[in-house]
Amino acid sequence: MCGYAGVMFSQDSSFASIPNHKDIFFSSANNVKHRGNEPLRKAEFENILLAHYRLAFLDIASNIQPMLSKNKKWVIVFNGEIYNHNLLRKKITAEQGYHFSTKSDTESILEGFLNYGLEIEKYLDGEYSFVICKTDGSELIAMRDPFGVKPLYFGLEDVQTNIFSTAQESYLFKTKTLHFSSEIKGLSIEKKWQRDGFLRQITGLYEPIRTPYQNIIQLPPNSFLYAKKQNDYYVCKIQLKKQPVRPILTDSDLNQDEMLHEFSKTLYKSVEYRMLSEVELGVYLSGGIDSRAVTYEMINYLQHKKINRPLKSFTISFDNEEYSEATEALSFAQKYSVTPNILKVSNLNLSYAYKHAVYHSENVQPYTNCAAKWWLSKFAGKYVKGVLTGDGADELLGGYPSFKYASWWKFALSSVPGDNVFDKIKKLTSGASLRDGTLMKKLTPEKDPWLVGSSVEGTGEDFMESLMLWGVPHPLFSQIKTIASAILGNDEATKWLSEQKESIRSWYSFGYQSDDEFLSNPTNTLALWQNYFCKTHLPVQILNVVGDRMEMANSVEGRTPFLSREMAKLVAKLKDSMLIRGYEDKSILRRCYAKKIGQNFAMAPKKQFGSPFLFNENLIRNYQELITNKVKDTQLFEIKNTSGLFEFMRSDFLKKKASPHLLTQISSAFQALICFTILDDTLIKNNPPKKEEDYEEKVLNQKII
Structure with missing residues (x-):
C-alpha cells in the first residue's frame, strides 16, 4: 500500500x-x-x-x-x-x-x-x-x-x-x-x-x-x-523463526472431508480479511484454480455483506494464444456474473514493458512474465486501487512441475530396497532407466516447456546430480547447471556450484534436521523442496517478479489470501498426498472447490502465468554486443565463457538439434543476461527506463472486453 x-x-x-x-x-x-x-x-x-x-x-x-x-x-x-x-x-x-x-x-x-x-x-x-x-x-x-x-x-x-x-x-x-x-x-x-x-x-x-x-x-x-x-x-x-513450512507427516488425525471443510473455511476467512478497504477492490482472474477459488470466495463475501456491486476481474491476453487464458477466464466470469476486463498485448508491447518490469523487480532472472504482470497491474489500476490475487497457492499447495517431479522421485524410490538413497539409485539404474515417459508427458504436456513453467526433463538426473554435489535432491539442478556453465564455462561452473553446498543445504534443512540421511531420504523430498522454495524462491524471485513489485510499479496493491497466517497453519497439517495425488497438483484445493465451482473449472490443468522469451534474431545479434561490453565493464565473469552461448543462440541448426528442455534452459540463460544488462543500466547506473505515456495509453485501449 x-x-x-x-x-x-x-x-x-x-x-x-x-x-x-x-x-x-x-x-x-x-x-x-x-x-x-x-x-x-x-x-x-x-x-x-x-x-x-x-x-x-x-x-x-x-x-x-x-x-x-x-x-x-x-x-x-x-x-x-x-x-x-x-x-x-x-x-x-x-x-x-x-x-x-x-x-x-x-x-x-x-x-x-x-x-x-x-x-x-x-x-x-x-x-x-x-x-x-x-x-x-x-x-x-x-x-x-x-x-x-x-x-x-x-x-x-x-x-x-x-x-x-x-x-x-x-x-x-x-x-x-x-x-x-x-x-x-x-x-x-x-x-x-x-x-x-x-x-x-x-x-x-x-x-x-x-x-x-x-x-x-x-x-x-x-x-x-x-x-x-x-x-x-x-x-x-x-x-x-526456525520452523519448516510443513513437518514431515506420515499420518494425520484429520480425515479428508474434515480437511476439505477446514480448507474452504480458512480460505474464505483469508478473503474476508483482505476485503477490508474503504475503496473498491478487484481480482486477477486467469484460467487456473487459484484465482477462480479466490474469485468465488470474493463473490460469497459480497453477497454475505449485501454489497450490491459487481466484482471486477482483470485478465491479460497475448498474441501467442498458447500463453493466453482469456477464453477460460471469460467463461468463468460470465458464469458467476463477474464484470470481466481483458487486455490484449503483443510481443512488442511486452518488450516495451520488460525493461520497466526488470527495473522494478531489481532481480537478475530469466523469466519474462514480469512484463505481462506489469501491463496487467497498469490495466487494473485504471479501474481499482487494489486486487486480490492467487499468489502463493502454487508454493504452499504444490502447483509447479518441480513439485510433481519431487513427488515422483519419492514414489520412484519408495519400493526400492537399499540402505541409503545411493544404494537405491544404483539398483534402480542397473539395467534400467529412471526415465518415465508418462512422467515426462505429465510434467510438460506441451511442445514448449516454457508454457507450463517447466525446464526439467523428468529423468531423475537432476536429483542424482544434486545429491552427489550437495547431498540434497534439487529438481531444477539441470537448469542451474546449464546457466552456470553458459556464463562460467563447464570447469569453473562445476567448481563454483560445489562451493554452494553449505548454503543450499542450510536453507533446505532450516526448521528440519540437517544430517545427510534425513536430507537425502526420498521420503522427505517433497517437503524439503517446498521448504526451500518457500524460503528462497517465493520471497526473492516470485513475489518480486510477479507479485508486489509489479503491482506497486503502477500504484496498485495486490492482496494474497493464500499467504495468510491461518492458511500457513492449515498447510502445516497437510500430508504430501494432499498436495500431489498421483499427477494431480494442488489436490486439496482442486477437490475442495470441485463441488463448489464444478469439475471442469476446478480440475483445469495449470498453465503458467507467463510470456514467451522476449528476443528474436535481430535482438540476439544486438544483445551479444551489449552483453559483451557489460561483462567486460563489470568483470563479474569472463566473456570468453559465453562464446558457446552466443553461438548456440545464433544457430538455427544447433537449436533444432537441442531437446525442448535444453533449448528452454539455454534460452533462459540468454534472457537472464539481457536482464543483467538492463539492471546494470537502470539500477546500477541509475538510469531508469523512460516511460512513454502516449504509447502506454494506446496499449491500454487494446481492451478486448
Missing part, C-alpha cells in the same frame, strides 16, 4: 560526512514514489531521515506517515495491511486504557510495539513490512510478514554480506549506518555488483537475505531486525 525510505546514522559515519547527505537521501527516496499516489511526506531528526509515499485503503483522512507516538519518542514507517488490527487495538485499549487517535493499522502497530515489544509479531495477520525508530536515533526495530509479501531492504556500512549466505536463527553485526527502503532503488547508498550474490541469483540459487549488490541485504520473511546504538556503532541482530 505504500513505499518508504529511511536512514539512521551515527555522526562519524561515512553517510554523515557527505556534505549534501540529506539531498542525496531524499533524491533516492524519490525512486519509490510509484508505490503511492500521494505526495512525499517526510520527517527529520538529528540522526534519522524518513520519507513516505502513501497508497491509502483505510482511514484515508488521518493515517499519515511517518507517524509519531503520542509521547513523540518513537516514529514508524509502514507498508502493507494488518487485517486483524481492530482486534489488536481492542486488546491494547482493554489492557492499557489507550485511546487511539486514528482508525489506522499504522497506529495499531506502533502502540502494539510500545506495549508488547517484539512479541507484537504474534498479534499481526497481514502483509507488511515496517520500521520503528526511536527519535533520538538510539534504537530501531524492523519486521516483515511471514512469507515476505512486502519487501524491505537494508544498506549497511562496511558489512561483509557473505555472513548471511547460510541459514541461521540469528545474525549479529555492527554498522555505523542503517539505510532502509521498500526497494533497493530507494536506498541512499551506491549500487555495486557483488559477484557471488550475482552468480547465485542469475543461476536461480535465490537467497532470502543476501542480494546481488554490495552492502545491501533483504530482511527475510518471518524475521525482525533490532539495532541499538553503542558509541559510534549500531549493534544489530537479525532473528529468524
